[in-house]
Amino acid sequence: MSQKPTRLKSLRYPLLVLGLGVALASCSQKTTAPVAETTPATETAEPATPATPTYKVPVDYYTLDNGLKVVLSPDKTSPIATVAVYYNIGFRIEPKDRTGFAHLFEHMMFQGSENLGKMEFIQLVQKNGGILNGSTRFDFTNYFEIVPAHKLETMLWAEADRMKGLNITQENLTNQQGVVKNEVKVNVLNQPYGGFPWLDMPQYANKNWYNAHNFYGDLKDLDAATLEDVKSFFKTYYAPNNAALVVVGDFEPEQAKTWIKQYFGNLPSATLPPKADLTEPRQEKEQRFTKDDKLANKPALAFAYHMPERNSPEYYAMGLLDQILLQGNDSRLYQALVQDRGYTGSVEGGINYLGNMFNYNGPMLWMGNLVYDKNVATDSIVSVLDEEIQKLQQNGITQEVLDLAIVKMRSSLYDQLSQMYGFSKADLLATFALFDDNPGRINELESEFRKVTPEVMQRTIQEYLRPTNRTVLVVNPQAKI
Template sequence: MKYKKLFLMATCLAWLAGCTPTEEKQESASFQVPVEYYKLDNGLKVILSQDKTSPTVVIAAYYNIGFRIEPKDRTGFAHLFEHMMFQGSENLGKMEFIKLVQQNGGVLNGSTRFDFTNYFEIVPAHKLETMLWAEADRMRGLDITQENLSNQQGVVKNEVKVNVLNQPYGGFPWLDMPQYANENWYNAHNFYGDLEDLDAATLVDVQNFFDTYYAPNNAAISVVGDFEIEDAKKWIEQYFGDIPSAELPESPDISEKPQTEEKRFEKEDKLATKPAIALAYQMPERNSAEYYAMGLLDQILVQGDNSLLYKELVKENGYAANVNGGINYLGNMFNYKGPMLWMFNLTYDNTTEADSIIQSVDDVISGLEENGVTQEMLDNALVKIRSSLYDNLGGFFGFGRADLLCSFALFDDDPSRINNIESEFKKVTVEDVNRTIKDYLRSSNRTILTLKPTAETQN
């Protein structure tokens, strides 16, 4: 996993340039992301979104395989395979894909998430055809050799050691909490992978994984930016159209049973000098009214220095310097498919008791439940989440838009949902939010994980 959050915050003012204040208000309220969606005969989902404000294009390839459904005896395999995708294909040798992008003034990356593995390039607009050809070349077939596999097994194991095993707070809480809070193996195993499982991967495993999950009928391609629609369609058909589809396996059951009792766990960290705590609540079903209500509650409770938990835990009690939190620590509340946690965490001084922090959290949530969320609080949350949404859509040269388009294509077969997000939040009523507090922010729906420092020097 090369990054946890790729949405670099940027504004959408370019879309509104030249408007008077009244026009700006009307334009921002009615702005629609251009979406042209179709499928190739081999099942590849294609989403085109033209935006000529910058002479660049984003090409994003998303595959419907993430941490959740990797083989049970090959933990970390989805992530290992992400690395394999940069090791060469039929017409591009080892690392030549990366050189191709960088030598043409572009940037690229890839990541493995809960429900997808993605690859993207941002390049000057006139290099669109080149990058479509390159993405198709590695979708068509990788250079799968023992040398490449052994090399990347070493790279991934080193990444696990550097980012998790030999790092204070390594994996806390984004990697740890799902393993404690969830019951279904698909949601609860070590996504980064056990080192023994990584070592056990064979060439046959790699080839079977590629043939099964990296087929066009298990993928979505989005193009966002400065390009001509007909040119893009022609090149996509030319380079991707004859890649054969695959017979996809039946999707496993990734559902979680409703949580009925609070869970508490403690983890020791020999490198940490201060304790930390994370609280996670099971999320409502994706796209339900309660799901959108939780998005607004996230804004009310943890997002920004005007949030209730920030005020209580940081400003009032001084337990921590900050409170981090959100829905889906490996992305955002829109780019996942299965069960999810709403979570927040903080580090605190050794003189503070974890129970004091938990009691303060309970005071805030019980106060919300007793007094109810007001319309003013809801309106402020709508402003914050709308700002965050448009930052994401405009961020990183349009990658935020490409991400949501591919996610909605993969999970909903409907990338135009990108234009309904704001209206769905506006449908949420005070009654919806107050009901969601009672149903989902109850102590019996949460898991508490405390990290105990065991380093010799503690402050």
């Protein structure tokens, strides 16, 4: 997490990621999880047609007797295999008074297991020509390896070995507490705009502790984590019945099923705790906050609106409104703030800054942010935002505008599915298995966006893009130039 990641356009902020890719030698180094980058649509994009989508991702989905969800998606285009294990635990529901614990535990997964000592998991992958990584997000923690296809069995064995049990020692815990605390200092406390807005905004906009706490971790909470905390967390959440295993790439499904049953089939399930209440109250009044930044030399502004419920018609409409307002150089806010008024050089944003609009499972924000010149009034930026939203509300969303948004979304979606040798495909398959018990949703997304009508778009603007549903956060620069 020592450098900023890319994402489906809007994620350009540090992830809680354990970087173990090519050219990395130790768990103490961090990089970014590969997440897809949106391809901006041009003004000459062809309108969407109502034709039925023909592209289908192969999905073979089943569950082992111990509750492990398994998704197989063969792809013979290249001789590689991607193995991804997703645990249904992210920083949103980490223990209270243990902020940053889910991320800290991610580090512990690389400290050794029954048959693989410290660093041996990493070496096993890299010496066989592969890459690996792990990350902590709102609602899951994931681990993946991309290896030559003939090493698939080895990776399944290795993932099962650490799901079975970790080498949890005080020495390993103390070491990784230091690593994570150093990350917080480097990426947040000692960086201009550190934590803005990916870490800050959820804490300002949300009211429920689960959605609103410092998920990177307060230093005192990281220090307070005990060996018993780690053991209990592993026993509770790192069980097969709280996980999804995805294999994408060049393999024979029947052989893969044999190996999966052999290595994962006998692992014991766990008694899972009741699900936390993540609901947020309806926001009835605009919120505005200012944050002093001793290292920043220009002001910055972020805005956030609470999202509709996931998988609802309005949810898909918000995805299309994001394309219209924020994604690409043809977007309304880029044209208004950058091209027309010159307030800033760029406007960033989207749904779910720590992933994309599909891979989360709770309340979420649609956000945008920009750094701007000191001679630009904050209210003038908010006024432009209101003006562009009001234009859509007053003039309506024509079918032509809607069709173009669908073209952009479709381009973004299929670009994402082609990223990182199958990992981005595995990401959606795993999260749809965990959150919806339906990884086949990956093949239904385009048709869901096509169901959105101008009337649904108008209804969504009215309810979710109202000023009273908005939080504005301004960075007040304090750096001495």
